[in-house]
Amino acid sequence: MTARALEQNGISTVVIGSAWDILKSCGTPRVLYNDLPLGNPVGKPFDRSMQSTTLRSALQLLTEASQAPTYQVSPFQWAEDPEWKQQFMEIKPEMHATLRKMGDENRLERKTNKAQGLFR
Amino acid sequence: MKIEYIKRTRDYYRAQGFKQDYQWASNNQTPFQPLLKPLTDSVVTLVTTAVTEPDIPKPIRAAKSYSFASVPKAFETSELSWDKQTTHTRDRSSYFPMEILQDLAAEGTIGALAERYHFVPTEYSQSNTIEKDAPATVNACLQDAVDVAILIPL
Structure with a gap:
């Protein structure tokens, strides 16, 4: 943009x-x-x-x-081996709990930032 | 095979429990400015998403222009979304090739490197980019009489 x-x-x-x-x-x-x-x-x-x-x-x-x-x-x-392309943001079944926790932390951080006036 | 980043990002954030998908910018019309003068006479700058001032909190980081004379040895890149499993950003030139541009200026391929480079934050909000960061970058480039901008998002 x-x-x-x-x-x-x-x-x-x-x-x-x-x-x-x-x-x-x-x-x-x-x-x-x-x-x-x-x-x-x-x-x-x-x-x-x-x-x-x-x-x-x-x-x-x-x-x-x-x-x-x-x-x-x-x-x-x-x-030569395109294996690296599979790994980025790959979602494996055993990762679901970790990803969910990351999301919760992210949402909390956004909320806290907003409450502290840290937004544009 | 090109990686489908839009799909991967959507699936990744859905898996994190986000209810609304990120809306990537979508435009059918594309502006075009042909070169107004030969490259050999053009002033060239760099635009980067790598962070020069990590002390400014991420949620309020805005576009800002900095002198090429005081480029950090290493930009802050840890907050950006790049493939940290596969690669690293310890070689600044792999995303901010200032020295290569200086060489190209010295050999006469480009006219000169501009006074300043430009940081544009990776913003969740498209309106912040469109209404604040892009205009600030445009104004700074016009002040510096820039002819050509090379944009290198990490």
């Missing part, structure tokens, strides 16, 4: 991200998608070559895109 506001005010943007569906749903003008875990959208930690290539691809996308939305998929992979 920030990218959209910038574009509406004369500033060209490119988002480097790994959450394809969220960026697409939002109507993001230009996206360079890296199929990496959330946390390292530019490239693997300490892989300066991959990170540098990502930046150059993002800049190239800026110069080449002629309309919005324009999405480009980078060729990088996190690992």
Whole structure:
């Protein structure tokens, strides 16, 4: 949504991200998608070559895109084995009580913040 | 296979007992600003969701702009939702590639790095982003004569 506001005010943007569906749903003008875990959208930690290539691809996308939305998929992979993709926010049967407790804590924290005037 | 984050998030929070699903932003129209000048003459900035001032309580954290001259060695990222099982954020450049942009400016690929970078909080409330954080970021970028913003949400 920030990218959209910038574009509406004369500033060209490119988002480097790994959450394809969220960026697409939002109507993001230009996206360079890296199929990496959330946390390292530019490239693997300490892989300066991959990170540098990502930046150059993002800049190239800026110069080449002629309309919005324009999405480009980078060729990088996190690992040959896609196993890591299963783990994020995975819900296993034995986790139900823990998840429920997390939710209760979250709701209590929100309520407490609100009562203390900690909201925007 | 791309991970379906919208579905995963919905299922995850339902399992936590939240009755109402999060409404992700959904837009059919997309604004587009072509580059107004060559990249070699453009002022470029970074927009990040990584936190520069963790002492500000999360519920009241707002968009803010900071000098590239005083970037923290490590941003606060623990409160953000990223894949903590698979990876880590100990390499700042993997989500905030300032040094790479400085190299690109030095070799002349981009005109210059802007004065400031911009923090935009990961906000539950879309209206806070649309009505407060996005306009604050736009104004700061206009003040800094930014031509190009690279946004890198963790």
